[in-house]
Structure formats: structure tokens, C-alpha cells
Amino acid sequence: MTAGADLQAIRERKPLVHQITNYVVMNETANATLALGALPVMAHAPQEVEEMASVASALVLNIGTLSEHWVAAMVVAGAAANRAGAPIVLDPVGAGATTYRTVTARRLLSELEIAVVRGNAAEIATLAGREAEIRGVEAVGDAAGPELAQAAADALECVVSVTGPVDHVSDGQRVVAVANGHELLGTVSGTGCMSTAITGCFLAVRQASPLEAAVEALVAFGVAGEDAARDARGPGTFHVALYDALYNLDPATLDSRAKLD
Numbered sequence: 134m135t136a137g138a139d140l141q142a143i144r145e146r147k148p149l150v151h152q153i154t155n156y157v158v159m160n161e162t163a164n165a166t167l168a169l170g171a172l173p174v175m176a177h178a179p180q181e182v183e184e185m186a187s188v189a190s191a192l193v194l195n196i197g198t199l200s201e202h203w204v205a206a207m208v209v210a211g212a213a214a215n216r217a218g219a220p221i222v223l224d225p226v227g228a229g230a231t232t233y234r235t236v237t238a239r240r241l242l243s244e245l246e247i248a249v250v251r252g253n254a255a256e257i258a259t260l261a262g263r264e265a266e267i268r269g270v271e272a273v274g275d276a277a278g279p280e281l282a283q284a285a286a287d288a289l290e291c292v293v294s295v296t297g298p299v300d301h302v303s304d305g306q307r308v309v310a311v312a313n314g315h316e317l318l319g320t321v322s323g324t325g326c327m328s329t330a331i332t333g334c335f336l337a338v339r340q341a342s343p344l345e346a347a348v349e350a351l352v353a354f355g356v357a358g359e360d361a362a363r364d365a366r367g368p369g370t371f372h373v374a375l376y377d378a379l380y381n382l383d384p385a386t387l388d389s390r391a392k393l394d
Contacts, residue, residue, distance in 0.1 A: 134391055136349035137384040139338050144170035144384075148190035148337035151214075152330060153177045153207050155197025155226065158323035162193075162330040168379035169353070171334040177203055182210035187217045190337035193330055196237055197226035204237055211245035220248035220336040220343060224329040228252065229259030242289060248336060248343040251294040251329045254281060261285035279308040292343040296328060300351045304344045311348060312392035313355025315362040317371045324375075328354045331379075352391045357382055359390075 149172045154162055159175055166173035176185045179202060186192050192214040194207045214221050225238035238260055241247070250257065258264065261284055282301035286293040294302045300311040318324045332350040339346040357378035365371035 134349065134352070134388050134393070135345070136352050136391060137387040139335055139346070139349055140170070140353060140382060140387055141384040142338040143334050146338060147172050148334065149174060149188065150191050150193060150330065150333045150337055151176065151182075151186050151189035151210065152193040152195070152333070153182065153203065153210060154193060154195035154224075154326060154330075157197055158195070158326040161323040162195075162326050164376055165327040165379055166330050166334060168376045169331060169334050169382070171337060173330070177206050179206045179209060182206045183213040186210040186213040186219065189214065189217075189219055191219055191333040191340075192221045193224070193333040194221060194241060195224040195226060195326055195329060196228075196234060196241075197224070197326065199233060199237060204240075207241060208244060211241065215246045218340070220333075220340050221245060222249045222251060222329055222333045222336060223247045224326060225250065225252050225256045225260060226326070228256040235259060242291075247289075247291045248340075249292045249294055249332055249347045250285075250289060251296065251325075251332050251347070253325065254295055254297055257281060257285045257293060257295050261288045279303070279310060283308050292347050294332065294347045294351065296325060296351065300355070302344060302347045302351065307344060309344070309348045310394040311351040311355060312394070313352050313359065313390070315355075315358040317362045317365060317368060318358045320368040321372045321375070324358075327375075348393070352393070353382060353387060354379075355392075356387060356390050
């Protein structure tokens with residue numbers, strides 16, 4: 134794995150990662166992107182997204198707080214990113230919770246070339262045509278295993294990153310389990326969206342290898358979660374420490390800390 138080398142590349146190149154994301158996490162994902170070493174831009178106005186996506190190194194689409202003009206902006210930005218050769222990460226927040234979210238996620242998958250879909254087990258299962266239980270935007274029930282990631286990647290024809298207590302990433306043939314992380318990541322709103330933003334950062338410097346980029350992003354975010362939890366007293370101190378941990382990730386030791394299967 135080359136997570137350390139790719140992290141160093143992010144810090145040296147400072148790629149622009151265009152994010153059309155939701156109101157709940159906009160500040161968090163921008164700060165996580167900056168802390169890692171990339172440059173975020175949170176443009177979502179239809180009048181400018183085509184121009185912005187055309188010059189970005191990656192595009193992140195997050196449907197957490199939907200409205201019609203945001204959906205239109207995502208389609209326009211996605212088409213521009215496809216033309217420019219910039220990879221797209223889709224976070225189908227709450228797919229399965231409402232028809233609007235599910236239909237929107239499927240529309241983006243059908244109209245755009247998506248490199249990676251990053252979601253929880255219920256969101257991914259919904260998009261893959263399987264039964265799933267979701268409450269609000271949170272998955273309910275047993276954690277998904279590698280079979281879901283592989284089947285979903287095959288059905289959606291892109292890399293699928295299913296996050297949970299153990300993350301699973303697949304391109305339909307290979308499946309990688311990532312066991313890095315800490316349970317406090319589940320106590321702070323937006324950490325899943327942060328992992329999507331971090332995926333965009335790694336894709337920006339490894340565009341030709343979306344599986345590897347998605348795995349490396351989860352390793353980096355998981356290791357940062359482990360470091361942030363070390364002295365945290367609860368969700369509040371953990372949240373603050375997470376940015377510091379992303380900033381202080383050591384490229385020289387990151388690969389050795391990866392918990393992969």
C-alpha cells in the first residue's frame with residue numbers, strides 16, 4: 134500500500150477538492166480537507182459549479198440536505214468533472230430513508246461516471262437493490278460484510294466503500310477490509326461525510342486507482358480517529374482532536390499502521 138506516499142503527495146500538491154455537500158457538515162468536511170493537506174472549495178451555485186468542477190482535481194457530491202437547485206448543480210458539476218477527467222465521489226446520505234433521496238442518488242449514478250460511492254451499509258444496500266433498514270440517515274441492524282461491498286460494486290459498476298465498525302471496499306472483484314478507526318467516530322455528526330471528503334483527497338492524487346485511493350482514505354481517517362481518541366474525554370474533545378490528528382498524520386508510519394485484510 135502507498136497511503137503514506139499518497140498522503141505526502143496530497144500535502145505537496147495541495148489538490149483542489151470541489152465539494153457540493155450538506156449544511157450539517159460543510160464546515161467539518163472543509164476543515165478535514167484542509168487538515169489533511171488538500172484545498173476545499175464548497176461551491177454549490179448552479180451559476181459557477183461547472184467552471185469550478187472543471188479546474189478541480191476531484192469532485193465530492195453529498196446529498197445530505199437536498200433541494201432541487203442543489204441536485205441540478207450536482208448534475209452540472211458532475212458532467213463538467215467527467216469532461217475534465219476529475220474523479221467523482223458520491224455520498225448517498227440517507228438513501229433508503231425517503232424516495233427523494235433514493236431517486237436522486239440513483240439519478241446521479243445513472244447520469245454521471247462515478248469513481249467511488251461511499252456510504253453506510255443501509256445506503257449501499259438500498260442502491261444495490263437489497264433490503265435495508267435506515268432510521269433518518271443512520272443504518273440500523275447488523276454490520277455489513279464484504280459480500281455487500283462486492284455485490285454493490287458489481288451492480289453499480291464502480292468502487293464501493295461501505296463504512297462501519299469494519300469498513301469494506303470493493304471494485305466488484307477485489308475486496309479489502311479496513312479495521313482502523315475508533316467507536317467515538319460514531320458519536321460525532323459528519324464523520325462519515327468527512328471520510329467521503331478524505332476519499333476525494335486521495336482520489337485527487339491517485340485518479341487511476343479508485344480502489345486503492347478509497348482504501349488509503351479509510352486507513353488515514355481511521356488512524357486519525359485512533360489518535361484523536363487517545364486523550365479524548367468524550368465526543369466534544371474527540372471532535373476537536375480529530376482535526377489535529379489529521380494534520381499530524383505521519384506519512385512515514387501510516388502504511389505500518391494499516392489494519393487490512
